[in-house]
Amino acid sequence: MKAVVLERFGGPEELRPADVARPEPGPGQVRVAVRAAGVNPFDGKVRSGAMEAVFPTPLPAILGLEVAGVVDAVGADVTGVAVGDPVFGFADTGSYAEHALATTVARKPEGLSWEHAVTLPVAGETADRVLGLLDVRPGETLLVHGAAGAVGSIAVQVAVAAGVRVIGTAGPGNQEHVAALGATPTTYGEGLVERVRALAPEGVDAVFDVAGKGALPDSITLRGGTDRIVTIADNTAHELGVVFAAGPQQRSAERLAELADLAAQGTLRTTVAATFPLVEAAEAHRLSDSGHARGKVVLTV
Template identity: 70%
Template sequence: MKAIVFDRFGGTEVLREADIEIPQPGPGQVRIRVRAAGVNALDGKIRSGALAAVFPTPLPAVPGLEVAGVIDALGPGVRDVNVGDEVLGWSDTGSYAEYALATTVAPKPADLGWEQAVTLPVAGETAERALNLLDVAAGETLLIHGAAGGVGTLAVQLATGRGARVIATAGPGNQEYLTALGATATHYGEGLVDRVRDLAPHGVDAVLDAAGKGALEDSIALRGGTERIITLADFRAHQLGVTFADGPQQRSAERLAALAQDAATGKLVTAVAATYPLGRAAAAQEISDRGHVRGKLVLTVD
């Protein structure tokens, strides 16, 4: 099968297309004929070697954490799905490939496109886990940095769904987008503390940093300390006394199925920034590495 692999850590130039063996499902696994693979910022960090201590990656490796496609083989002990089912979930073997193995999958609603489906597993789990760690509740004000990205897009909607008010930071081109999602949008950068204080005179109750680009100091000033601040991407967190949300993922097929159903009915908005064929994975990761992407970058596999 065709797959994108990397044999050493480095920039996007280490990614190459290769012919490798089709993986065989083990106990509890399904094999998926991939239709779409999500491109996440984490993919680039793993590829670069920056997270080698956290995500040990034997080389050569196939990138990709999330997958959507059609089940074409079942491993021993699999009972709740069938060959031919359309699913989305988390890949065990890397999703930048024609076939991938997965243990946790959810059914893809017929009204949900492949590209939209694959925006949900990683971003949905990350957003929900962060909101739970922050214990965001109705009536509170949550500040989200990098709110227009894949995680931020879902976090804004899930937080407002809990009854919280969301103040969302992003660039000029994403202000109307975030307002349409239900947030109070504002620009990031110089003067942020004053802008947020004008919008929330009584303060913010919690902060979720999905940007990882120097927003922690402002967040600490707005909170008056480091409590109830979580970053998903700023590696300076520990030296500043802020929580880095690098705990174990909580992969739930049931929660993913609920998110997929909400996305299919329009209750939950998903955003696909751009799609690329599998062979252009390096170009997609290069854009992801730069940041400032609205929604999710997606690889499509014919």
């Protein structure tokens, strides 16, 4: 089968098309004929070698945590999913390929495209997990750094739906987008503390840093300490005493189905920043690495 393979760590140019053996499903797994694969900032960090200390990756490797496509083979002990079913979920093998294996999948609703379905697994799991770690409650104020990205946009909507007031940081071009998600938008960078204090004179109760762009010191100032601050992107977290939440860890097919139904109904807004054919994975990584994508970068097969 065709796949995009990483043979050595480095820049996006290290992602190269190759012919590899098609994987066979084991117990509890399905094989998916891939229609769309999600590209995450995490993938870029793995590709560069930046994650080797905490997430060793044997080479050659096929990247990709998220997959959407049609089941074309099932392993032993698989229930609820059959050959021919349209599904999406977490890839056990890399999803930058024509076929991928998966254990945690949900059926894709008819009204949801492949590209939009694949925006949900990592963003939904991360938003649920981090909001749980932060223990945000109705009536509290949550500050989300990187609110226009794939994870940030889902986190904003999940929090708002739970009765939380959200202030979301984003670039100047994404202020209206963040407002449309239900958050109060503001820009990041110099003067952030003053801007947030003007929007929330009573203070912020929790901070979720999705962006990893050096906002943790300002977040600590706003919180008056490191309590109830979580980042998924800033490697200086440990030096500052802030929780770094690696993942995904809590994979639930039931939750995937709930999110997909909400997205198909239009209740949950999913955003695709750009799509690239599989062979242009390097270009997709360049966009993802820039940190300026509004929503999910997607590879199509």
